[in-house]
Amino acid sequence: MLRRTGSIAGARYAFTDRYGGASTAPYAELNLGDHVGDDPAAVDDNRRRLAAAMDLDPARLVLMRQVHGRAVAVVDGPQDPAAPLPEADALVTTGRDLGLVVLVADCVPVLLAARRSDAVAVAHAGRRGVEAGVVPATVAAMQELGARPDRIVAVIGPAVCGRCYEVPRELADQVTAVVPAAAATSATGTPALDLRAAVVAQLLAAGVETIEADPRCTAESPDLFSHRRDGVTGRFAGVVVT
Numbered sequence: 157m158l159r160r161t162g163s164i165a166g167a168r169y170a171f172t173d174r175y176g177g178a179s180t181a182p183y184a185e186l187n188l189g190d191h192v193g194d195d196p197a198a199v200d201d202n203r204r205r206l207a208a209a210m211d212l213d214p215a216r217l218v219l220m221r222q223v224h225g226r227a228v229a230v231v232d233g234p235q236d237p238a239a240p241l242p243e244a245d246a247l248v249t250t251g252r253d254l255g256l257v258v259l260v261a262d263c264v265p266v267l268l269a270a271r272r273s274d275a276v277a278v279a280h281a282g283r284r285g286v287e288a289g290v291v292p293a294t295v296a297a298m299q300e301l302g303a304r305p306d307r308i309v310a311v312i313g314p315a316v317c318g319r320c321y322e323v324p325r326e327l328a329d330q331v332t333a334v335v336p337a338a339a340a341t342s343a344t345g346t347p348a349l350d351l352r353a354a355v356v357a358q359l360l361a362a363g364v365e366t367i368e369a370d371p372r373c374t375a376e377s378p379d380l381f382s383h384r385r386d387g388v389t390g391r392f393a394g395v396v397v398t
């Protein structure tokens with residue numbers, strides 16, 4: 157269920173693993189994504205279990221429809237269950253008792269909170285999000301809500317590592333032209349991308365000085381969902397509670 161928990165600038169956070177849920181293969185067990193072909197009732201059940209584990213009313217979980225872009229949705233309260241989710245790859249709030257959720261299965265989940273500010277955020281940074289700059293856009297949105305970048309604390313969750321994320325050379329060149337720190341070499345010596353290193357570089361460039369990173373690689377950790385390893389699979393979550 158919750159594999160890594162802690163707090164950043166006073167906000168509780170956790171990353172989930174694949175255990176303790178209601179979904180069956182290939183989504184077993186704790187799939188939190190409702191866009192991957194799993195039974196919606198199982199996903200709802202799993203989200204309720206996540207909320208309970210975070211000691212939060214399930215109605216106070218805030219989700220987004222992630223599209224690999226750089227849009228940041230500012231939220232100030234619980235979501236209307238009848239309304240569509242915001243199409244965005246980052247959520248920012250200064251609201252209280254909300255659980256911001258980012259869903260991943262290899263992409264980089266980033267959780268952020270700022271000291272001496274109520275601003276809290278999550279971001280979803282895959283290859284396209286890194287290129288588009290969703291992480292700097294998230295820091296900018298927090299700044300607009302009163303957070304100083306040098307007081308922001310970021311936690312980067314499990315993601316596919318540079319040795320496992322082999323890509324065609326043209327794609328590697330395209331991304332490293334934007335973020336040189338993304339350059340990596342795969343385990344077999346071919347071009348690859350290190351998205352976590354890219355996110356760290358983007359955070360530092362945006363003025364964020366306090367960065368923790370979970371070293372686990374999704375593709376190498378059987379207890380985490382990995383799209384690269386398994387194709388059709390579930391999504392695990394990074395969640396931060398305000």
Ligand SMILES: [Zn+2]
Pocket residue numbers: 316317318319320321373374375376
């Ligand atoms: Zn790896």
